[in-house]
Amino acid sequence: MNTPPLPVVLPLFMAALLAALEQLRSRRRVLDVLSLLTALAVVVFDLLLLERSLAATLVYWFGDWSLMRGFPVGIAFVIDPAAALLALLASLLTVAALLFSWHHFHAVRTYYHTLMLLFLASLQGFALTGDLFNMFVFFELMGVAAYALTGYKIEESGPLEGGLNFAVMNSLGGLMVLLGIGLLYAKTGGLNLAWIGAALHGKPVTAPVGVAFMLLSVGFLVKGAVFPFHFWLPDAHSVAPTPASVLFSGIMVQLGLYAVARIYWVVFSDVLAQAPVQSAFLGIGIVTLLAGGAMACLQRHLKRLLAYSTVSHSGLILAGFALHERQALEGTLLYIFGHGLIKGGLFIATGILVYHFRSVDEKQLHGKCRRLKITGVLFLLAGLALAGLPPFGTWAGKGIIEESARGLGYGWLVPFFALGSVLTGGAVLRAGGGIFFGLGHLDPFSSSAPASGEEGAEAEKSRGPTPVIMILPMALLLLSSLGVGLLPQGQQVAALAAARFVDRDGYRHVVLAGERRMTPPLSRVARPGLGGGLIAAAGAVALATLFLAPGPLHGRATKRIKSIVRGPVVLLRRVHSGYIGDYVVWFTVGTAALTLLALLSW
């Protein structure tokens, strides 16, 4: 039974093999087929792991170094359904990205395929591991592959700048993780998550423990792109090649937040008092949700718009995790799945625009893409799905989180969630309506920041019809997201995954005692109501209409709105300055605030 290492080891090996077969660089199709087959194999492995983990959490000790006098001396993969689900999402998105790049994506030698496979392997390892330092190593592998992919188009200054900001901020995040590991190692002498949790259990909380939790959280929150650690994300995701953006926005960011939740539950949930973490992360989540949504509305560079929408959804996901409750976790897992698939589809749509028009600028493209009917319809549908239209996965996830929030007395979160959906969905619908259907005239707010340069190196300009192999992955992704929300099985798996995720003692037990403990069966699986989703989608349509509508709406009312929002808008734009020095100051402020909170509350 040696499946667990394969999702990591196979793509690593294939990446090296492709680099060795440099002679194949002129035979592009061989590279495409080999990497696609690898990604598909990883999908199969992940499905197998998911199926087995549903029965019982898998623990796989590398090198057969397991427990020595009760202490884990080796590295373990601990695969519960949540880990397997996220690994599966990563491999599915990789397949979609590779399918998309099949056609007319300008691959430089073998580098593109090599780096994509390395990136896939790092995502898998990060999701599956149960060892803190191993997590750090895969965090860094993820980073190195991603920085290189971001700077792929060296012909333009945007990707180089974006790659630089991305690499510096994420390296600082990695450093925080390392400092946290150092503190925990000094306290407990171990690196296995379950062991650290068990070693801290029942001991009085001291300053290093609380600070270690915050340092680890800061590190992973940088990857998770929440305020005030998110500034690198729009710079990087908007300039990376389309297939890389699919993975960045669809799964990489979410894995950062998943790591925070995992570490909290396995290591700290019975050590640290819950209230400070909860209020801090809920607050950060809401600020991120609103700032990201507002910034998305202000963009005319389509990929940057989508990147800010990812920031906004990150805020929602963090808030979902921060509720620290089984049902909220179930909703968050569903939401990550539903959102990742849709965001991947939206990025593929921008790739199709680049393929035809070499531009992703909302103004330049206004009304010019009428002939791309299918892409246009899918794009609008994805915009609605982003806003949480039933029965997409985003709707199901968000509905379940909201229900849990109400139950916990956090009902005030619900309007914020809805607002985030309206802002991000509305921005996408406005862009789609203008670009594909020539609706309205250009809105008053998105006028500054022009899209930089022509999107040259990614593909040649084409006047023909869109190749099926470009639209297909987009359609499949949307369809899968629909399936996630529609099929009860999706929700059952998520519910079981969440139950296993919060079963801290069960997790520690299966790692440290090797015994499987069955999770108690769930009493009921909640189905979210349709109302919230419909309202959010309607709100998004209304917002897009407000942006696009000509005539009377642009009279006094708009002027008033404009004068009210001008102040915050200018401030928001100023804060996102694009200068790495500012980002580091924000990072220091955020880290200082969170560590201080840790010292004060524990």
Place this chain on the structure above:
Amino acid sequence: MNALPFLVVVWLLVVGLYGIATCRNSIYLVSALFVAQSSGYLLLLSVGYVNNGTAPITGDIPGTRIMVDPVVQALTLTDIVVGATVSALLLALALQRHKRSGTLDPKSEPPMRG
């Protein structure tokens, strides 16, 4: 005295952060990042130090001795490789950007803002 290694750790981190926050040159930025990262190495090694401990190698010298923690040394080794590779990538990005826009100043004309 016991706090000294940890004070140095914090000092390296803060100085590195300061270097990045005020940098006007990408090469300088890479060096400042490396300074910050060295705080991580120092923390790990300090955490694993044992008084009067020697290198964790038994081989040539027989008898029992106190040895420092080999695990943190292995972790540090890994982290040094990570730091070096990230620096190489950052330098490559900075070099290409210099060719593109003729400047190493990260502050001059960010291509995208807002």
Place this chain on the structure above:
Amino acid sequence: MNDRLRNTLFALAAALLAGCLVAAFTSLPTFGRQSGAYRALVLESMEPMRHAQQAVAAVTFDYRGFDTLAEEFILFAAVAGGLLLLRRQEDEETREPTDQAPDRAGIVAAPAVLGLGVVMFPFTLLLGIYVVLHGHLTPGGGFQGGVLVATAFYYVYLSGEYGDLLKIKRDHLASHLEAAGAMSYAMIGALPLLSDYHYMRNLFPLGVSGELLSTGTLPLLNTAVGIEVASAFVLLIAAFLRQVLVIRREKKS
């Protein structure tokens, strides 16, 4: 943010962060008095279970060998990324390296520099190979030795004979060696799967403690890493050299 606001904000935040971290670090167990469970178990078990005498190598390549697999591929990814970023662009061309100083006729290395390079090259190379092969016995190993081997090739550059270095590209032998090093680490780790053991299990004969061929897979893994690291650094330095010395932007007419 203007400079003053940024500096003030940073000073406040950094002071606060430093204070918090110092508070956390100083309440750790006293410096030098750690007694971690991990350390004790590794030091105790490495000799009887693996015939290993160098604990750092045992941890790196055996107890936590899977970390090192990922670490090796971080380097591999950095080389692929570095070569990708340092490629020649379409509007650039390669030219013969020329001396930037106008008053010199050509590039001629001083005899002393050349001589030093010639002398140092074989010694450094040999030292590097020694460090790689004895990584499981003495301080050192694949990473350190690999860097030494690469350093030997830097002497070639320093002594002015960099023409050959400039030719090292993706289809060069060094590139194949690099990929082969990375692949062999992954494959050595996969061998135990054939007999239904777990990935990275140390299955090779353990030999006699202290001998060159002992501790099972450690020497093999060290060699794989050494090959990978040495060729990775040679590839990277060659890519940077090409950028600086021979790739020039065409004059726009």
